[in-house]
Amino acid sequence: MKTINLAAQPSLLVVPPVITDADFRKFAEFFYRKTGIHFDESKRYFVDKRLVERIENTGADTFRAWFVALRFETDGAELQQLVNIMTVNETYFFREAYQFDCMVNNMLDEVAVRKRPGSRIRIWSIPSSTGEEPYSIAIYLLERWAKIDQYDVEILSSDIDTSVLKAAQRGIYSQRSVGNLPPQYLKKYFKPHGDNEWRISRDLVDSVEFSRVNLSEPTDTRRFRDIDVIFCRNLLIYFDDLSRRVAAEAMFDSMSPGGFICLGHSESMSRMSSLYTVRRFPDAMVYQKPLEA
Amino acid sequence: MYRILVVDDAATVRMYHRKLLSDAGWHTDEALNGVEALERVHAQEGDEAFDLYVVDVNMPRMDGYSFVRELRRLGPRHQAPVVMVSTEAQRQDVDAALDAGANTYLVKPAQPLDLVLSAALLLGDRDAALVAAQGART
Amino acid sequence: MGLKKHADASALHPVATRDYARDLPGLVAQMGDVEAAVRRWAVRDLGAYPAAVTALGARLAVETDSSVRSALFSTLSRLGGDDAVTAMLPLLRSEDPELRNGAIEVLSGLPEAVAPHIEALLCDRDSDVRIFTVNLLGDLRHLCVVAWLERVLMQDAAVNVVGAALEVLAEVGTAGSLTALRAVARRFPDDAFIAFAVDLAVERIGTP
Numbered sequence: 249m250k251t252i253n254l255a256a257q258p259s260l261l262v263v264p265p266v267i268t269d270a271d272f273r274k275f276a277e278f279f280y281r282k283t284g285i286h287f288d289e290s291k292r293y294f295v296d297k298r299l300v301e302r303i304e305n306t307g308a309d310t311f312r313a314w315f316v317a318l319r320f321e322t323d324g325a326e327l328q329q330l331v332n333i334m335t336v337n338e339t340y341f342f343r344e345a346y347q348f349d350c351m352v353n354n355m356l357d358e359v360a361v362r363k364r365p366g367s368r369i370r371i372w373s374i375p376s377s378t379g380e381e382p383y384s385i386a387i388y389l390l391e392r393w394a395k396i397d398q399y400d401v402e403i404l405s406s407d408i409d410t411s412v413l414k415a416a417q418r419g420i421y422s423q424r425s426v427g428n429l430p431p432q433y434l435k436k437y438f439k440p441h442g443d444n445e446w447r448i449s450r451d452l453v454d455s456v457e458f459s460r461v462n463l464s465e466p467t468d469t470r471r472f473r474d475i476d477v478i479f480c481r482n483l484l485i486y487f488d489d490l491s492r493r494v495a496a497e498a499m500f501d502s503m504s505p506g507g508f509i510c511l512g513h514s515e516s517m518s519r520m521s522s523l524y525t526v527r528r529f530p531d532a533m534v535y536q537k538p539l540e541a
Numbered sequence: 542m543y544r545i546l547v548v549d550d551a552a553t554v555r556m557y558h559r560k561l562l563s564d565a566g567w568h569t570d571e572a573l574n575g576v577e578a579l580e581r582v583h584a585q586e587g588d589e590a591f592d593l594y595v596v597d598v599n600m601p602r603m604d605g606y607s608f609v610r611e612l613r614r615l616g617p618r619h620q621a622p623v624v625m626v627s628t629e630a631q632r633q634d635v636d637a638a639l640d641a642g643a644n645t646y647l648v649k650p651a652q653p654l655d656l657v658l659s660a661a662l663l664l665g666d667r668d669a670a671l672v673a674a675q676g677a678r679t
Numbered sequence: 680m681g682l683k684k685h686a687d688a689s690a691l692h693p694v695a696t697r698d699y700a701r702d703l704p705g706l707v708a709q710m711g712d713v714e715a716a717v718r719r720w721a722v723r724d725l726g727a728y729p730a731a732v733t734a735l736g737a738r739l740a741v742e743t744d745s746s747v748r749s750a751l752f753s754t755l756s757r758l759g760g761d762d763a764v765t766a767m768l769p770l771l772r773s774e775d776p777e778l779r780n781g782a783i784e785v786l787s788g789l790p791e792a793v794a795p796h797i798e799a800l801l802c803d804r805d806s807d808v809r810i811f812t813v814n815l816l817g818d819l820r821h822l823c824v825v826a827w828l829e830r831v832l833m834q835d836a837a838v839n840v841v842g843a844a845l846e847v848l849a850e851v852g853t854a855g856s857l858t859a860l861r862a863v864a865r866r867f868p869d870d871a872f873i874a875f876a877v878d879l880a881v882e883r884i885g886t887p
Contacts, residue, residue: 270885277552319851320820386682400683455682466723490788493753518577522602523746528583553846557875601780628839649839650872
C-alpha cells in the first residue's frame with residue numbers, strides 16, 4: 249500500500265469551507281437585515297465564492313466560526329469587508345444616471361419653486377471620489393436642465409480622501425470611466441489625453457468646489473448649509489449602524505427644508521434614519537427633508 | 542394573483558406569515574419596518590399595487606400605525622385592506638389600529654386560520670376563504 | 680446664471696449671533712432653545728463632554744422634535760458608559776415607540792455597560808420590557824447573549840417573549856441551544872408559530 253506523506257502534500261490538508269443551505273440562509277438574513285440587500289438562491293455561486301474568500305482571509309476554519317466572529321466583533325471591520333466584497337464599487341461617468349434624470353426632471357424644479365430670488369441652488373456630492381459624480385452632475389445641469397439659465401447653481405464636492413480629491417481636480421479619466429457618456433458630451437467636455445485617456449475641460453473643473461470632509465465629524469459638516477440636493481451614493485452602506493445615523497443626521501442638518509437626498513440603488517434610509525420622507529418620482533425614488541423641518 | 546405585503550421587523554415572523562399566505566395561493570413580498578414598507582409600496586407600478594397588507598405594530602424607525610397612516614395619505618390607489626398584528630390586546634391598541642386606517646386586528650402569535658381567513662375575506666377571495674374554513678373543521 | 684462657484688461653503692444667510700457660551704453650561708442652556716436646529720447643534724457639540732450624559736438624558740424626557748431626539752440618541756451612543764445606560768433604561772417602559780426604539784438602539788451598542796442589567800430586565804414583570812430586552816440582545820455583541828436567550832426559552836411564560844428569543848437564537852444559537860429549543864417545543868405544544876420558529880432555529884443552527 250502506498251503511504252502518502254501528508255506533510256509533503258499540503259493541498260490535501262486544506263479542505264475549502266463548505267457553505268451549506270442553512271449557512272447561506274443565515275448569511276442572507278443577516279446581510280439583508282444589516283444592508284437591505286437581498287440575495288436569493290440564484291445568487292448562490294456569487295455569494296458562496298465570496299464567503300469562502302472571507303472565511304479563508306480571516307483564518308476561520310468554518311462558516312460557523314467566521315459568522316460568530318462577524319456577529320460578535322466589536323469594531324465592525326469584518327462587516328465592512330464583507331459589504332465591500334458583496335457589492336460592486338466602480339465609479340464612472342453617468343453611473344446610476346436615472347438619479348440625474350430625476351434631478352433635472354423633477355427635483356430641481358421643486359427646489360427652484362421654493363428659492364428666494366437671488367439665492368443659489370446648492371448640490372452636494374459626497375463622496376465625490378475621483379470626480380465622476382460631480383462632473384456628471386455639472387454636465388447634466390448644462391445639457392439637460394431647462395432652467396439652468398435662470399438660476400445660479402453651486403456644485404459642492406467632498407471626500408474624506410485627499411488623494412481622490414486631487415485626482416478629481418486633475419480631471420484625467422480612463423476609457424472605461426467615460427464609456428457611459430453620450431459621444432457628443434465626450435466630444436464637448438473632454439479632450440483626448442495620451443493614448444487612451446481623456447481630460448475634462450478646465451471650465452468644468454473650475455465650476456466645482458472641492459473639500460475634504462469626514463461625514464462623522466461635526467466640525468467638518470457644520471459649515472455646509474442650505475443644501476438642496478445631496479448625492480450620497482454607495483458610501484453609507486459601508487458604515488456601522490451608529491456612523492450611518494450620525495451621517496444621515498449631519499446631512500439632514502445641512503439641507504434646506506424640502507431638500508432631497510439620493511442614496512445608492514441598493515441603499516435605504518430604512519436602516520439608517522426615520523427623519524426623511526420617501527418620495528417617488530417617475531425616474532427614481534429619493535428621500536426628502538420635510539418642508540416644515 | 543393577489544399580492545400581499547408582510548411588514549414585521551422579525552425575520553421569523555415574516556417567514557411564517559409569508560408561508561401561510563403563499564400556501565393559500567397568494568404572492569407575497571416583505572419589509573422590515575415602515576420606511577422599507579413605504580419603499581416597497583412606491584416601487585410598485587400601476588396595476589401591480591398590493592392588494593393587502595399584514596402589518597406588525599412594533600417596529601423600529603417607523604411603526605405599524607405610522608406606516609398605515611402614511612399609506613392612507615398616499616391616495617386612492619393605496620386604500621387596500623390592512624391586517625394589523627400586535628402583541629397587545631388592549632382597547633387602546635385596537636383603537637389606534639382602526640384610527641390609523643387598519644381594517645382588522647390580530648393578536649400575536651397569529652393563528653394560521655385567523656390570518657388566512659381574515660386575509661381571504663378582506664381580499665374577497667371566496668375560494669381561499671372556503672378552503673381555510675373547511676381546513677379548520679378537519 | 681448657470682454653474683457658479685462659492686469660495687467658501689458657508690451659509691448664504693448671515694450666521695445668527697450666538698446667544699450661548701460654548702461651554703458645557705452654555706450648551707446645556709442652548710438645548711432649551713426654541714429652534715430645533717439650534718437645539719440639535721447643542722446636542723451634537725455636547726458630544727465633546729462626557730459629563731453631559733445626564734443633561735442629555737434629561738432633555739430626552741421633554742424633547743418632542745424627532746430630529747433633536749435622533750441627535751440625542753446618537754450623542755448618547757457616542758458618549759456611552761454606565762450613565763448613558765442609566766438614562767436609557769427607563770425609556771424601555773415608555774409609551775412612545777420613538778423613545779423605546781431609540782433606547783434599544785443605544786443600549787445594543789453598549790455591551791459592557793448594559794450587560795450587568797440584562798438579567799434583571801429579563802425577569803421584569805412587564806412582558807413588553809422582556810421583549811424589548813430580547814430585541815436589544817439581537818444586536819448586542821456580548822458573549823453571554825446565547826446563554827441569556829437559552830434561559831428565556833427555558834423559563835419565560837410569555838409566548839411572545841419566547842418567540843422573540845427564538846428569532847435571535849436562529850442567528851446566534853449553538854449546538855448547546857438544542858436542549859433549550861426542545862424544551863420550548865414541549866412548553867408550547869399547541870402553538871403553530873412556536874413550532875415553526877423552533878424548527879427554523881434548529882435548521883439554522885445546523886449539524887455541528
